[in-house]
Amino acid sequence: MPTHSPDVSTATELKRLGDEIAELSAHLDAATARLLSLVREFDDRGGWNIGFRSCAAWLAWRVGMDLGAARERVRVARALATLPRVADALAGGELSYAKVRALTRVATQETEERLLAFGKAGTAAHVERLVRGWRRVDRQAEARETARQHASRALHVYQDEDGTVVLRGRLTPEVGTLVMQALTGARETLYQRARLTSPETEPPTMAQQQADALALLAETALHHGVDPGAPAERYQVVVHVDAAALADPDQPGQSALEDGTHVSAETSRRLACDASRVVMRHDPDGHVVEVGARTRTIPPALRRALHHRDRGCRFPGCGLPFGQGHHIRHWANGGPTTLSNLALLCRRHHRAIHEEGYTVERGPGGELRFHRPGGQLLPEVPPAPRVPGHVVEMLAAHHDRGAVCAHARIASSGWAGERFDVRYAIDVLHPLALMTTYFFSRISS
Secondary structure, three states: OOOOOOOOHHHHHHHHHHHHHHHHHHHHHHHHHHHHHEEEEEEEEOOOOOOOOHHHHHHHHHHHHOOHHHHHHHHHHHHHOOOHHHHHHHOOOOOOOOHHHHHEEEEEEEEHHHHHHHHHOOOOOHHHHHHHHHHHHHHHHHHHHHHHHHHEEEEEEEEEEOOEEEEEOOOHHHHHHHHHHHHHHHHHHHHHHHHHHHHOOOOOHEEEEEHHHHHHHHHHHHOOOOOOOHHHHHHOOOOEOHHHHHHOOOOOOOEOOHHHOEHHHHHHHHHHHHEEEEOOOOOOOOOOEOOOEEEEOOOOHHHHHHHHHHHOOOOOOOOOOOOOOEEEEOOOOOOOHHHHEEEEEOOOHHHHHHOOOEEEEEEOOOOEEEEEEOOOOOOOOOOOOOOOOOHHHHHHHHHHHOOOOOOOOOOOOHHHHOOOOOOHHHHHOOOOOOOOOOOOOOOOO
């Protein structure tokens, strides 16, 4: 068949178009570096802590980003704080966000330089394959260390010559943390009581307190038959609150946990929103004269309807699929326990409404309106920022002022089409690869 010479003008135009795509992509990556820097600063300074449970939740609400993508942006932003060379490469348009996202999963200060060199030389697919292999080596090393820690666990208990019992042991990190937390709780329980009953007594040393706390833990375990009990009883919180304080937090009255620990009346109102309640009547001397039957504030059928309607926490930008029923007008103030007077809120945002100054009301059309402590409306979806029509020119000018020399070839890899040997790359780059027997099964691209 006859061959035709390519249209030179068409080829030139397509090359120009391709260069423009590559150059703009480099500008976008440089802009992404700036975005991640701003996200990291916003996260570090807690700017999201205005009713949102995390920086990612705020980002999803404010920017309209998918929550999973928002979490990934925050993760990468935090990682780049310890990887200055990778951050600079992204800011200069030399490394794409796709490559940076993969590299930040495994890079450390010690390995950053060699991984950066590989990232510039390979394609995004090469980087992803390398990272998968790299993580396998890390997991193998981590598994060996975990197995070593588990095998070294021990507890030696023996009686000394004077009859005292000596304990010496080694626990895995997670079990050790559990024991330390239990000892701290038991110690505080013991010596808070001691301070209340004998405030003038010199407290024991920390080592003595730890010994007493261990004794309390042992007594408690034996008392309960070393049985943690049913979950409903294990996690039950009992609050005693006077009706006057429940109806109006500014009124005097008791508001305390079962052990006598004082909690604010507003905390009691939050807990009472969605709980069982028992009404007790007292005589003038404080003696109980009548005890009512325990009733649920929100009956099971109404709770099912509430979950079906709200489908998760109604606080703007949240949407957690589980939560607590909140009385918009509290039942202690005469608010009915009806679907129209209830809203589903997660634990974090239920606390925000009761104890942090946020408010919620239902509008005439049935919509919920949330307000910040200062009274400003917190919209369900924030207004989109105004974007000028000449944004590409503005982006290029901004990077020119910042000495970002973005051009069509700046992010191009050095790959010439040869076969990529992942095993060899990891053997050369990973600091642990030569210290272990590493059987690498081929990772499909």
